[in-house]
Amino acid sequence: MTTPSHGSPPDAQALDDTARLQEIADLRLNDFDIDGSLSEIAAEAAAHFGLPVALVSIVLDRAQYFRGSHGLDGWMATTRGTPAEWSFCQHVVRNREPFVVDDARHHPLMRDSPLVRIEGVRCYAGVPLVTFRGHVIGSFCVQGPDARSFNEYDLAQLQRYAKRVIACIEQGRQG
Amino acid sequence: MTTDQPSAADYGLTLPSEAEVIADLMKLVGAEAAILAWRAASDPDEDAEQQDNQEQVLLRITEQLAARRDAAGVFGRSLAIRVNTYIALSAARISA
Numbered sequence: 578m579t580t581p582s583h584g585s586p587p588d589a590q591a592l593d594d595t596a597r598l599q600e601i602a603d604l605r606l607n608d609f610d611i612d613g614s615l616s617e618i619a620a621e622a623a624a625h626f627g628l629p630v631a632l633v634s635i636v637l638d639r640a641q642y643f644r645g646s647h648g649l650d651g652w653m654a655t656t657r658g659t660p661a662e663w664s665f666c667q668h669v670v671r672n673r674e675p676f677v678v679d680d681a682r683h684h685p686l687m688r689d690s691p692l693v694r695i696e697g698v699r700c701y702a703g704v705p706l707v708t709f710r711g712h713v714i715g716s717f718c719v720q721g722p723d724a725r726s727f728n729e730y731d732l733a734q735l736q737r738y739a740k741r742v743i744a745c746i747e748q749g750r751q752g
Numbered sequence: 753m754t755t756d757q758p759s760a761a762d763y764g765l766t767l768p769s770e771a772e773v774i775a776d777l778m779k780l781v782g783a784e785a786a787i788l789a790w791r792a793a794s795d796p797d798e799d800a801e802q803q804d805n806q807e808q809v810l811l812r813i814t815e816q817l818a819a820r821r822d823a824a825g826v827f828g829r830s831l832a833i834r835v836n837t838y839i840a841l842s843a844a845r846i847s848a
Binding site for chain 1: 758762763764765780781820821822823825826827829830831833834836837840841844
C-alpha cells in the first residue's frame with residue numbers, strides 16, 4: 578500500500594506533460610458511452626463509504642473532467658468539471674499516489690480552494706487512475722461535507738474501484 | 753440587484769482573452785500546430801463572431817478544439833470546462 582501524500586514533492590508530475598495529455602487523447606474518452614458504467618462504480622463506492630459524492634475525475638492540463646460521477650448537484654452537475662487548481666484530484670496526479678484529506682479546512686493545500694471555502698467539501702480520499710501504459714490520467718475519489726478519517730483498508734478498497742474504472746476506460750482504446 | 757450568491761470572482765475565476773488562450777496553446781503544442789489548430793477551430797463567419805460575446809466565442813472555439821484527438825484537443829476540453837464554469841457561476845448569481 579502506498580502511503581498517501583500530504584504535499585507536492587519537487588519532482589511532481591506536471592499536469593501539462595504532453596505525453597500524459599496525448600494518452601488522455603488516445604483513450605478517446607468521449608467516443609464511447611461509458612458514463613453509465615463509470616457512474617455505477619461511483620455509486621457503489623459512495624454507498625460503501627457512506628459518503629454523498631464519488632467521482633471518476635480525469636485531470637486535464639487546466640481542469641478536472643468528471644467522466645463518471647455520483648451525487649453531484651448544482652453547477653458542477655452541469656459543467657462536469659472544475660478548474661484544475663481548485664481540485665483535490667490534481668494532487669493525486671502530481672504525486673502519482675493516493676491523496677487523503679481528513680478535514681480540508683485545516684489542510685494547507687486545500688483550505689483556500691473554493692471547493693472547500695464555498696462548496697463545503699471537508700473530507701476527501703482519492704487514488705490514481707493508472708492506464709495500462711503507466712500514465713496517471715486522473716483520480717477515483719470519494720468526498721463529503723463532514724470531516725472524517727480514512728484508513729489503509731479504505732484506500733485498498735478505492736484502488737479496487739480504480740482498477741475497475743481503468744478496465745472500463747481501456748476498453749475504449751481497444752475498441 | 754444584490755445577492756449573497758457567490759460570483760465567479762468569489763471563486764477567483766476569470767475568463768482568459770483569446771490572445772492568452774493562443775499563447776497557452778503555443779506553449780503546449782508549439783507555435784505552428786497551435787495556429788493551425790486555432791484557425792481550424794475558429795468560425796470563418798466573422799459577422800457571427802462580432803455578434804457573440806467573449807464567453808460564446810471562447811466556448812465555440814474551445815469546443816471545436818476539444819473534438820481533436822491530440823494534446824490540443826485535451827487543452828480545448830480543459831478550457832471549455834473553465835469557460836462553462838464561469839458561465840454557470842455567473843448565471844447562478846443572476847438568477848439568485
